[in-house]
Amino acid sequence: MGRCHVLIWLRRTFGSSIGSKALMACTGLVLIGFLFAHLGGNLLLFADADGAAFDAYATALEHSPLLPLAEAGLALLFCAHIVLGVRVQRANREARETAYRVRRTHGARTPGSRTMVATGLVILLFLVAHLYDFRLCRPEGDSLALIVRERLASPSGLVLYGAGVLALGLHLTHALRSALHTLGLHHPRYEALVDRASFLLGFVLGLAFLSFPLVFFLGGAA
Amino acid sequence: MGASPTTLRLTLHVWRQASRDLPGAFEVHHLEGISVDMSFLEMLDVLNEGLTSQGREPFCFDHDCREGICGMCSLVINGQVHGPDQEITTCQLHMRHFADGDTIVVEPFRARALPVVRDLVVDRSAFDRIIAEGGYISTDAGSAPEGNALPISTAAADEAMDAAACIGCAGCVAACPNASAMLFTAAKVSHLAQLPQGEPERERRVLAMVERMDREGFGGCTNERECQAACPKGISVAHIARLNREFLRSSVLGRS
Ligand code: HEM
Ligand code: FES
Numbered sequence: 436m437g438r439c440h441v442l443i444w445l446r447r448t449f450g451s452s453i454g455s456k457a458l459m460a461c462t463g464l465v466l467i468g469f470l471f472a473h474l475g476g477n478l479l480l481f482a483d484a485d486g487a488a489f490d491a492y493a494t495a496l497e498h499s500p501l502l503p504l505a506e507a508g509l510a511l512l513f514c515a516h517i518v519l520g521v522r523v524q525r526a527n528r529e530a531r532e533t534a535y536r537v538r539r540t541h542g543a544r545t546p547g548s549r550t551m552v553a554t555g556l557v558i559l560l561f562l563v564a565h566l567y568d569f570r571l572c573r574p575e576g577d578s579l580a581l582i583v584r585e586r587l588a589s590p591s592g593l594v595l596y597g598a599g600v601l602a603l604g605l606h607l608t609h610a611l612r613s614a615l616h617t618l619g620l621h622h623p624r625y626e627a628l629v630d631r632a633s634f635l636l637g638f639v640l641g642l643a644f645l646s647f648p649l650v651f652f653l654g655g656a657a
Numbered sequence: 658m659g660a661s662p663t664t665l666r667l668t669l670h671v672w673r674q675a676s677r678d679l680p681g682a683f684e685v686h687h688l689e690g691i692s693v694d695m696s697f698l699e700m701l702d703v704l705n706e707g708l709t710s711q712g713r714e715p716f717c718f719d720h721d722c723r724e725g726i727c728g729m730c731s732l733v734i735n736g737q738v739h740g741p742d743q744e745i746t747t748c749q750l751h752m753r754h755f756a757d758g759d760t761i762v763v764e765p766f767r768a769r770a771l772p773v774v775r776d777l778v779v780d781r782s783a784f785d786r787i788i789a790e791g792g793y794i795s796t797d798a799g800s801a802p803e804g805n806a807l808p809i810s811t812a813a814a815d816e817a818m819d820a821a822a823c824i825g826c827a828g829c830v831a832a833c834p835n836a837s838a839m840l841f842t843a844a845k846v847s848h849l850a851q852l853p854q855g856e857p858e859r860e861r862r863v864l865a866m867v868e869r870m871d872r873e874g875f876g877g878c879t880n881e882r883e884c885q886a887a888c889p890k891g892i893s894v895a896h897i898a899r900l901n902r903e904f905l906r907s908s909v910l911g912r913s
Contacts, residue, residue: 456878529874536683537764542886613880619899623893
């Protein structure tokens with residue numbers, strides 16, 4: 436295959452509605468994997484009172500030669516997922532120019548599925564603020580655990596992080612089942628199980644991440 | 658049993674649109690003495706007869722067999738494709754699903770790829786163009802072959818038959834939040850991909866049909882399953898998963 440053929444193939448495959456959704460599904464699934472790693476690291480905040488465990492972990496990460504690679508990979512995944520999401524959503528909106536006067540669901544939509552775009556955008560805004568808080572605007576040498584705790588103990592921290600992780604949880608209730616379906620992984624025998632697992636994933640990850648702003652806000656206020 | 662009325666008084670809000678390029682609007686009509694045993698289309702017939710006898714334009718709506726097999730009837734009734742019942746077409750909907758004094762909003766299927774031709778009639782030729790890209794097999798049929806000459810597993814035959822139940826009404830597009838034609842295209846692809854007769858054109862078919870589906874201006878699938886819930890033939894979104902599988906496999910591993 437010549438270079439030209441490869442480009443045509445790329446466009447035909449990933450420019451199609453199914454191909455772009457498949458890319459969204461792949462990027463989304465890897466991002467879910469990242470969320471688990473992120474949660475694991477964050478849980479170290481609860482390991483001790485002075486944040487030494489978390490700080491040790493953060494320092495180890497910062498000195499890892501793999502960090503720039505991982506960060507670049509994450510940035511790419513997020514960008515691809517977001518750009519595709521916006522593109523797919525625009526095409527979907529344009530596909531119905533005149534709205535129905537009366538619209539009643541046949542009962543299959545879920546709160547998560549209805550709000551994928553909205554929750555996606557809230558996550559995006561949250562992500563920018565979150566990176567600004569802890570990645571871009573961080574005083575040199577300070578304990579990261581301390582900075583995190585102070586930020587989350589403030590009312591604005593509670594609101595921002597609370598809203599961000601709740602949107603994430605809602606997004607995820609539909610994300611797993613949708614992604615598997617998009618990739619063609621579906622079997623009637625496992626359908627109900629996958630639906631439940633997807634809902635559980637959103638619920639559990641949402642609550643787990645919510646625990647940080649809740650604990651530090653309540654603890655900080657006391 | 659309480660004494661439920663055998664005739665209904667109804668207020669109808671019906672979409673009126675003179676042609677594709679002119680703006681449409683709802684018209685309000687009042688009907689009395691509608692029998693609960695009438696079908697929804699018979700109720701519209703009564704409305705149209707009344708209008709005609711007053712020298713006014715009747716409403717255009719699609720229908721043909723009036724027994725749920727041809728796929729011609731359409732309509733979104735109080736926000737639901739083919740009305741409030743499960744797994745039926747509009748022609749199979751009966752007025753006993755409505756109550757005396759009800760207001761019923763009757764709209765055409767709405768999607769950019771299914772433009773209104775007039776009133777409640779939409780142009781579904783986009784579906785024909787998707788079929789024309791590969792929703793067939795190109796063997797010379799000849800006379801019917803010996804039944805046992807082509808071995809097909811019962812499971813595959815059953816699933817192919819389930820997909821073949823699609824009557825192409827476009828209710829899936831109308832019900833989809835994104836006006837996507839994935840369930841229709843999936844039913845056609847899934848039907849032929851599971852049978853040996855469909856095998857020779859299997860890869861080319863799915864790529865061409867999906868490309869045409871996208872080009873017609875339908876939206877994409879967000880796996881909300883409203884199509885399956887609205888489908889008069891109960892066609893499962895499992896066929897959409899198979900379409901995705903067929904498309905991705907043919908794109909990535911295909912020989913063309
Ligand atoms: C950690 C963050 C995120 C994760 C783990 C995630 C995960 C996923 C997954 C797995 C899907 C399903 C893909 C499919 O249906 O095939 C999805 C869909 C989607 N995501 Fe995300 N996502 C995240 C952030 C975002 C952000 C920041 C946006 C921003 C605009 C976004 C917008 C969307 C949209 C529009 C969809 C498609 C909805 C649909 O098809 O129903 N997501 N996401
Ligand atoms: S008129 Fe034939 S299916 Fe309704």
